[in-house]
Amino acid sequence: MNKxxxxxxxxxxxxxxxxxxxGQSAIxxxxxxxxxFIFKIFSTGYSAFQKTWLIVPVNFDAELMMLDENPTKQDxxxxxxxxxxxxxxxxxxxxxxxxxxxxxKRMVSYFFEREIKQELLKDPNLLGKTKEVYLTASDDLDQxxxxxxxxxxxxDQRRVSDYQxxxxxxxxxxxNVESKFNISFFTNADSREAELAGIASSFMGSIFSILVCLxxxxxxxxLAAIYLEEFAPKNRFTDFIEVNIxxxxxxxxxxxxxxxxxxxxAIFQLPRSTPxxxxxxxxxxxxxxxxxxxxxxxxxxxxxIREAALAxxxxxxxxxxxxxxxxxxxxxxxxxxxxxAQALGETAPLILIGMVAFVNTIPGSPMDPAASLxxxxxxxxxxxxxxxxxKVSACIMVLLGFLIIMNLFAQIIRxxxxxxxx
Amino acid sequence: MNLILxxxxxxxxxTSYYFGRxxxxxxxxxxxxxxxxxxxxxxxxxxxxxxxxxxIFSLWAIFEPTIVKLLVLSxxxxxxxxxxxxxxxxxxxxxxxRGQFTGEITPFIEASAEKxxxxxxxxxxxxxxxxxxxxIASVAYAYKRISSNSRTREPVEKFLKAVLFTASLAAILxxxxxxxxxxxxxxxxxxxIPLFDFVFGTHWYPAKAFVRDSSEALDPSxxxxxxxxxxxxxxxxxxxxxxxxxxxxxxxMSGIYLAEYASYKVRQYAKPLIxxxxxxxxxVYGFFAALTVGPFLxxxxxxxxxxxxxxxxxxxxxxxxxxxxxxxxxxxxxxITSVPQSLRDGSYAMGATKSETIKRxxxxxxxxxxxxxILLGVSRAIGETMIVVMAxxxxxxxxLNPLESTSTITxxxxxxxxxxxxxxxxxxQAAFALGMSLFLVTLCLNIVALRVVxxxxxxxx
Numbered sequence: 075m076n077k078x079x080x081x082x083x084x085x086x087x088x089x090x091x092x093x094x095x096x097g098q099s100a101i102x103x104x105x106x107x108x109x110x111f112i113f114k115i116f117s118t119g120y121s122a123f124q125k126t127w128l129i130v131p132v133n134f135d136a137e138l139m140m141l142d143e144n145p146t147k148q149d150x151x152x153x154x155x156x157x158x159x160x161x162x163x164x165x166x167x168x169x170x171x172x173x174x175x176x177x178x179k180r181m182v183s184y185f186f187e188r189e190i191k192q193e194l195l196k197d198p199n200l201l202g203k204t205k206e207v208y209l210t211a212s213d214d215l216d217q218x219x220x221x222x223x224x225x226x227x228x229x230d231q232r233r234v235s236d237y238q239x240x241x242x243x244x245x246x247x248x249x250n251v252e253s254k255f256n257i258s259f260f261t262n263a264d265s266r267e268a269e270l271a272g273i274a275s276s277f278m279g280s281i282f283s284i285l286v287c288l289x290x291x292x293x294x295x296x297l298a299a300i301y302l303e304e305f306a307p308k309n310r311f312t313d314f315i316e317v318n319i320x321x322x323x324x325x326x327x328x329x330x331x332x333x334x335x336x337x338x339x340a341i342f343q344l345p346r347s348t349p350x351x352x353x354x355x356x357x358x359x360x361x362x363x364x365x366x367x368x369x370x371x372x373x374x375x376x377x378x379i380r381e382a383a384l385a386x387x388x389x390x391x392x393x394x395x396x397x398x399x400x401x402x403x404x405x406x407x408x409x410x411x412x413x414x415a416q417a418l419g420e421t422a423p424l425i426l427i428g429m430v431a432f433v434n435t436i437p438g439s440p441m442d443p444a445a446s447l448x449x450x451x452x453x454x455x456x457x458x459x460x461x462x463x464x465k466v467s468a469c470i471m472v473l474l475g476f477l478i479i480m481n482l483f484a485q486i487i488r489x490x491x492x493x494x495x496x
Numbered sequence: 497m498n499l500i501l502x503x504x505x506x507x508x509x510x511t512s513y514y515f516g517r518x519x520x521x522x523x524x525x526x527x528x529x530x531x532x533x534x535x536x537x538x539x540x541x542x543x544x545x546x547x548x549x550x551x552i553f554s555l556w557a558i559f560e561p562t563i564v565k566l567l568v569l570s571x572x573x574x575x576x577x578x579x580x581x582x583x584x585x586x587x588x589x590x591x592x593x594r595g596q597f598t599g600e601i602t603p604f605i606e607a608s609a610e611k612x613x614x615x616x617x618x619x620x621x622x623x624x625x626x627x628x629x630x631x632i633a634s635v636a637y638a639y640k641r642i643s644s645n646s647r648t649r650e651p652v653e654k655f656l657k658a659v660l661f662t663a664s665l666a667a668i669l670x671x672x673x674x675x676x677x678x679x680x681x682x683x684x685x686x687x688x689i690p691l692f693d694f695v696f697g698t699h700w701y702p703a704k705a706f707v708r709d710s711s712e713a714l715d716p717s718x719x720x721x722x723x724x725x726x727x728x729x730x731x732x733x734x735x736x737x738x739x740x741x742x743x744x745x746x747x748x749m750s751g752i753y754l755a756e757y758a759s760y761k762v763r764q765y766a767k768p769l770i771x772x773x774x775x776x777x778x779x780v781y782g783f784f785a786a787l788t789v790g791p792f793l794x795x796x797x798x799x800x801x802x803x804x805x806x807x808x809x810x811x812x813x814x815x816x817x818x819x820x821x822x823x824x825x826x827x828x829x830x831x832i833t834s835v836p837q838s839l840r841d842g843s844y845a846m847g848a849t850k851s852e853t854i855k856r857x858x859x860x861x862x863x864x865x866x867x868x869x870i871l872l873g874v875s876r877a878i879g880e881t882m883i884v885v886m887a888x889x890x891x892x893x894x895x896l897n898p899l900e901s902t903s904t905i906t907x908x909x910x911x912x913x914x915x916x917x918x919x920x921x922x923x924x925q926a927a928f929a930l931g932m933s934l935f936l937v938t939l940c941l942n943i944v945a946l947r948v949v950x951x952x953x954x955x956x957x
Binding site for chain 1: 649653657661664665667670678681745754758770773778783788825852872880885886910927928945
């Protein structure tokens with residue numbers, strides 16, 4: 075009998091330990107996913123912040139550029155750079171046949187003549203002389219240099235030919251290939267060529283959308299929260315509004331995209347693909363989040379504050395506007411920032427209102443067509459070219475960076491400025 | 497022009513505020529008792545100055561284009577043009593008046609362009625006159641009220657309250673907007689495709705509807721067997737099911753562990769770390785699923801002799817599950833912590849171990865709340881878009897094999913509506929019909945879940 079009891083007890087203790095272990099492993103799994111995730115993004119993305127340059131001697135031959143002696147600045151601006159650009163690439167291998175010459179040309183970005191032009195514009199004295207110029211390597215060579223491209227594949231499965239690799243290896247051996255910080259990733263707009271594609275247009279698109287979203291959602295949400303928390307009578311209509319808000323907070327984001335498409339674009343005829351429409355759509359989405367946060371922080375202001383103000387003869391409106399609302403602001407603001415962070419990461423509704431259009435200009439106002447950072451991630455992730463993979467990860471890193479900063483900011487506001495009532 | 501008028505109104509509003517306040521001080525200096533604080537006199541005047549002007553201003557902005565268009569096109573009214581042709585003529589007229597017209601200029605269009613320009617300038621100047629006279633009239637009225645020292649605080653506060661109330665209608669308006677934008681397209685869709693075919697059809701192949709000469713009349717029989725949504729609905733619930741298979745055990749167990757076992761320190765660090773998973777944008781999860789998990793599962797499957805699609809439902813569902821872990825864990829954590837301590841104490845006093853207490857006492861007590869949180873998680877899984885768009889297939893297979901690719905409601909909406917859409921096309925309308933079903937399904941789930949959670953809260957408060 076006694077033995078039996080002990081066995082039972084042991085069994086129960088073992089069950090206890092097992093249960094505990096399940097819990098620990100669940101937490102461990104969740105954290106493991108997070109780690110793998112972050113690691114994967116960083117390990118594929120960090121190399122996008124470097125860019126490979128080929129250093130190629132360029133002969134600024136006035137004759138080939140159709141320039142006279144002593145050209146004016148305008149002449150230099152209008153000159154023909156394609157010929158000298160081609161020549162300088164062909165000079166890498168003087169014995170190249172026509173096909174090989176073509177391959178040589180494709181070793182740099184199609185942008186290369188403009189890079190040569192910039193060089194001459196910077197220093198017009200170079201005319202007639204030879205100088206080593208930094209040219210952006212094609213994205214395939216860029217990937218080869220970073221070691222992301224399998225060189226041992228059979229040649230017909232590679233986008234880089236054996237010939238190009240040979241020339242490239244020669245350049246590397248001579249120290250004519252250099253890797254530098256990739257500024258153009260932050261200053262260029264999107265491009266079909268991976269080596270030139272940057273996040274500037276989608277970044278501005280995101281900023282404009284978020285600003286529009288903030289300008290609409292914040293005032294409306296705060297006013298609505300004040301009404302519901304401080305003035306609304308307890309009746310069916312108020313309940314109905316409340317049900318609406320709670321339900322909207324859980325409606326899938328793509329439905330808001332359909333709303334933007336069906337109402338803002340089709341009925342109000344607002345311009346497609348613009349941060350204006352994107353911002354309005356996002357603001358409808360963040361509205362419930364901000365209302366809920368603002369109401370919670372209004373509720374947290376103790377009634378004694380209101381009673382004191384009322385006792386001093388303030389009206390309900392004065393009590394609310396002068397005392398309750400200012401005291402609730404830290405909580406409201408941090409809720410707003412968290413809502414905006416959600417909006418910043420939102421993709422699906424923006425796709426539906428056309429913000430996936432290919433935009434190779436940097437938008438200057440909310441009325442210009444633009445993409446946004448998450449949409450840019452989607453666009454690049456759908457591209458087949460290998461060079462875009464690291465760009466996607468790098469773009470994700472930028473986006474996550476912004477989200478972290480916003481969330482930290484929200485935390486700081488909450489902890490620094492919120493009054494603790496107890 | 498509009499901007500100048502707008503700024504002018506705003507400036508006038510500010511001036512009237514100071515003017516009204518000054519008036520209050522003058523009244524005060526005559527030793528009369530004020531009926532409200534001086535700034536309320538200012539607010540009163542400013543509201544009367546700006547609000548009527550803004551109302552006229554915005555009404556004008558809404559109706560002016562329509563009226564001008566009607567007047568310009570009235571010249572063409574009895575010449576038997578179709579609506580589309582009239583619209584084209586109007587567009588040409590506008591382009592010509594801006595000097596951007598490149599086509600052949602007919603005397604008719606030139607005449608209308610002149611008419612258009614003159615109408616526009618009449619409209620502009622009459623707008624300015626009307627807005628200004630409205631300001632003068634209402635300010636005069638308000639100033640008289642102020643001078644006779646009648647009440648100002650009550651009307652101002654009433655106005656503010658009305659503004660607050662209007663803002664709170666925004667949520668209702670959004671819901672109305674959603675229903676409104678979905679319902680008309682959906683009704684049009686079901687005029688062409690019978691509801692029965694949509695709900696019970698097993699072939700979803702909307703690309704077929706695209707191969708259509710737009711001049712031909714719509715022939716409903718063409719679309720039989722094109723818009724059968726069963727594979728889509730099945731795929732949606734299947735992927736959501738896979739996601740919940742990942743999210744429920746991990747989320748629930750970590751919620752329980754954090755609430756009952758974890759020391760203060762572990763809780764302090766682990767909870768926010770897990771919640772990071774909820775803050776990661778879904779497009780990032782989609783990229784992760786498509787580029788890492790999908791190929792990994794495929795390789796794993798091949799090495800075990802299984803045929804795995806690179807866009808398997810397992811990859812999309814699994815990653816979606818990871819995304820939902822924090823929702824379930826933090827909601828169930830909240831629910832479990834709000835179970836009264838007395839229940840635990842009672843159970844311990846009877847000699848139960850901690851895990852027995854959790855399994856036999858706390859879990860049953862918290863069950864409604866946990867079910868609510870799981871339902872919210874399911875609603876999120878069904879509505880999740882980017883992960884499925886990027887990681888799961890776009891062709892709608894009717895399958896229950898997690899290693900094959902399937903498609904979901906959200907993915908199909910994106911596939912149909914990405915790029916240019918033609919409203920009035922059954923394909924576009926199909927996307928709205930799918931959106932409607934998505935909205936209805938998530939609406940039901942949310943309402944049930946919110947009810948359950950609310951009931952549960954009331955029980956222990």
